[in-house]
Amino acid sequence: MRAGLVQLNSSDDPVANLPVTLAFVDDAVAQGAEFVLTPEVTNCVSGSRAHQKAVLHPEESDPTLKALRAKATERKIWLLIGSLALKTYDPDGRFANRSFLIGPDGGIVARYDKIHMFDVDVSPEETYRESDGFRPGSRAVVADLPIGRLGLSICYDIRFPHLYRRLAHAGARILSVPAAFSYVTGAAHWESLLRARAIENGCYVLAPAQTGTHAASTGRARKTHGHSLVVAPWGEVLADGGTEPGVVMVDLDPAEIDSARARVPSLRHDTEFDGPA
Numbered sequence: 001m002r003a004g005l006v007q008l009n010s011s012d013d014p015v016a017n018l019p020v021t022l023a024f025v026d027d028a029v030a031q032g033a034e035f036v037l038t039p040e041v042t043n044c045v046s047g048s049r050a051h052q053k054a055v056l057h058p059e060e061s062d063p064t065l066k067a068l069r070a071k072a073t074e075r076k077i078w079l080l081i082g083s084l085a086l087k088t089y090d091p092d093g094r095f096a097n098r099s100f101l102i103g104p105d106g107g108i109v110a111r112y113d114k115i116h117m118f119d120v121d122v123s124p125e126e127t128y129r130e131s132d133g134f135r136p137g138s139r140a141v142v143a144d145l146p147i148g149r150l151g152l153s154i155c156y157d158i159r160f161p162h163l164y165r166r167l168a169h170a171g172a173r174i175l176s177v178p179a180a181f182s183y184v185t186g187a188a189h190w191e192s193l194l195r196a197r198a199i200e201n202g203c204y205v206l207a208p209a210q211t212g213t214h215a216a217s218t219g220r221a222r223k224t225h226g227h228s229l230v231v232a233p234w235g236e237v238l239a240d241g242g243t244e245p246g247v248v249m250v251d252l253d254p255a256e257i258d259s260a261r262a263r264v265p266s267l268r269h270d271t272e273f274d275g276p277a
Contacts, residue, residue, distance in 0.1 A: 002032045003250050008020065008245055011044075011217075013217065017042070021038060032249070043062070046219065049133045053087075064084055090135055099152050115160075151170070153167070158193045161196070178207065178209070180210035197231075205229070208248075212244075
């Protein structure tokens with residue numbers, strides 16, 4: 001299966017972002033992609049909760065979701081919308097950070113809400129409190145693709161290896177990690193974390209990313225790391241999207257998964273143990 005990872009520089013304007021995203025999906029299909037993946041918060045990169053409240057939609061009326069479902073139908077492709085920022089009906093007004101797997105008929109095959117919230121102090125100048133605006137999910141999700149089972153995750157999830165172990169034990173052979181990774185932590189940790197999850201589980205890791213400085217009409221402009229990556233089950237980086245928006249192409253071979261797992265069958269060696277006290 002040929003996959004195309006879309007790397008975006010989304011602004012805080014979902015209306016302006018949508019045609020750019022659709023054009024990159026078309027570009028990936030033109031290069032032979034049967035499976036296209038977009039990054040985290042494809043529709044809107046914003047740190048302003050007031051602005052998000054003004055421009056975001058619930059799932060059932062979100063224009064980006066509707067248009068990308070139509071694009072999957074038109075192009076007869078599998079499409080992972082890395083995530084959309086969506087309004088919910090939660091009493092506290094928090095949003096969802098939700099990934100969607102769309103089938104070639106435009107149907108929603110799977111939904112995944114980001115479990116781990118990015119509440120960190122990278123530096124005195126760079127702090128994040130994702131849980132102030134987004135409510136965490138509580139359920140791990142796998143879904144079947146023609147090439148094998150996909151385990152869904154989003155961005156900060158990558159720092160929690162037990163999530164990926166559970167996905168692998170549930171049959172995942174490919175792991176998706178769409179992201180809007182911090183520029184500072186991305187330079188330090190992004191590639192290492194993705195390669196580790198691939199090696200530990202004998203899985204392909206597909207990580208489409210946001211990149212660059214994101215235009216903001218309100219609030220502080222975010223800067224993200226870019227470098228959409230594809231990592232093979234043995235741990236080698238097969239493709240790196242650099243720092244410009246665009247499309248990264250890769251051919252996925254199920255035999256590589258089988259080979260890596262046969263050489264180091266660690267999934268069969270997980271052992272229950274006691275302690276520490």
